[in-house]
Amino acid sequence: MNGNGDAEADEALSRFVERFASELTEAGMQRMAARVFAALFASETASMTSAELAGQLRISPAAVSGAVRYLSQVNMVGREREPGSRRDRYVLHNELWYEAIAHRDEVLVRWRKILSDGAETLGPDSAAGARAAETAEFFEFVRHELRAMLVRWREHKARGGDASRGGAESGADSGAGSGVDSAASAPR
Amino acid sequence: MNGNGDAEADEALSRFVERFASELTEAGMQRMAARVFAALFASETASMTSAELAGQLRISPAAVSGAVRYLSQVNMVGREREPGSRRDRYVLHNELWYEAIAHRDEVLVRWRKILSDGAETLGPDSAAGARAAETAEFFEFVRHELRAMLVRWREHKARGGDASRGGAESGADSGAGSGVDSAASAPR
DNA sequence: CGCTCACTTCACAACTTTGTGAAGTTAAGG
DNA sequence: CCTTAACTTCACAAAGTTGTGAAGTGAGCG
Structure with missing residues (x-):
């Protein structure tokens, strides 16, 4: 063949x-x-x-x-x-996506810091200052959301990745058996 | 002064x-x-x-x-x-972060497609194929999570950005005034 | 003990990206 | 309708990035 x-x-x-x-x-x-x-x-x-x-x-x-x-x-x-x-x-790396999100986390912390400082510089009663402060808050929000998302992904997987039929939007046609983690650290 | x-x-x-x-x-x-x-x-x-x-x-x-x-x-x-x-x-742009996430959405769709195709190519019973399928599923998961996150941000803001104590994991210590949207589309 | 193989570092060349000055295009105003 | 001001496009020069060959380093094997 x-x-x-x-x-x-x-x-x-x-x-x-x-x-x-x-x-x-x-x-x-x-x-x-x-x-x-x-x-x-x-x-x-x-x-x-x-x-x-x-x-x-x-x-x-x-x-x-x-x-x-x-x-x-x-x-x-x-x-x-x-x-x-x-x-x-x-x-x-075993926990590939975990690492990726963790890295993003650091970036968000840096951005938040810069924006907070910027808000202070620009002054709290200027529109620009308010915008900076608000954006800083948004990044902090996203940071926490991302962490929560990872937890939910773990649950989602644990709950049976293969029972995922009818998944998100139109049903994922994957059918993965082992997780990213386990697969990545699979037998050599 | x-x-x-x-x-x-x-x-x-x-x-x-x-x-x-x-x-x-x-x-x-x-x-x-x-x-x-x-x-x-x-x-x-x-x-x-x-x-x-x-x-x-x-x-x-x-x-x-x-x-x-x-x-x-x-x-x-x-x-x-x-x-x-x-x-x-x-x-x-008024809905700055909305746009940003929307853009990310498109990227995730493309990635998911590539990985699904890859999973097919690699075969469902190979570890590599399973890994690709699983990752495709992860991206789809993230895509929906991001959308949901934006909705929550809107709620978070509407509910009063300053009453944000007790946020996701350990409470955000921000305290912005006006929203990104409103600030960005502020009077000229 | 020293040889050899595998990885790393370095200097350089090819390629790509980026910002500028100058010419081109469009539209407001006399 | 012509002038002029504002933006855009283009060709090019400068700067930066990237991958290679070659020399360097060090760990395992004879």
Whole structure:
């Protein structure tokens, strides 16, 4: 049924990886970091070695190194030494979305601070000052909402992600078995 | 109390503008767009003319034009003709945060699509496929949560922003007066 | 003990982005 | 209807970003 079936599959996988990476890039992520992330994401064990990444993405080891450094800094991947070898494996962080939201949290705190200071500078009885104060409040509101949202997502999942039929708007046609977390930390 | 009080005030305002803009830039927004946005935000009427922007930010009219074009595209500012003059005024959009979230909504829809397709490509019984499907579901979840959040913000505001004690998790300690909307669409 | 492989760092070149001056376009006002 | 003021577009120069090859570093294996 497939002599070049593998090749076709690789081709399709690559298209998905590049498409996903392209979106992430557009959203502000560095290009190489996005590509590495997408490749890891699409890999069976959510983990790859430097050589595998370089090979699949057709980039130099240096580029892999740079991308991984960034992804480590923002806590999206971890590094594991492959036992009995001198190779590292880069592994998608278990609590991926948790980390992402946590990072957003820090940003919101910074923004809130700046806006509060700005409100003070502009004065409480100027429209501009009021606007700044209000926006600061909005960011604080969002911050708490995001935290609450993560809790609800956990519940949603725990309550059975597969019973999700009739989900949000028109029924998600996914059918995921394992969670992002568990899948990401899946057997290697 | 102030002979050069105006100069000091301008200085302080400028610091706030540049600081805010810098954060927005770091978050992925074009630099000029961020600076123009911040300047509008910190202005008393949430609106300025091209000349005012160019003067305050020390940039060319061309740069203002480019920034405004971008901000219009993403629906953050509107353009109004100043009656009895041939000048335009650029005005912060009334429902600023609503627009921002709406934009995010579109992004989430795109991501969900890509991930659903990816899940199909990878196959439902591979860990990678399951991961993609699960993530697609997560994005859909977030999308609805964001919408719900906006509704709650409206309630929160309507209920009196100052009675906000006992917010989400540990109570927000803000205390703004007028709403972002109302302030942004304030009298000119 | 030293060799070798894997990763990292560095300097540089290619590419992209960004802001400007100048020419072009449109519309108000004489 | 022509002038002029305001905004926009265009080509280009400056600045910044990104990925590579090559040299450097250090840990495991013989």
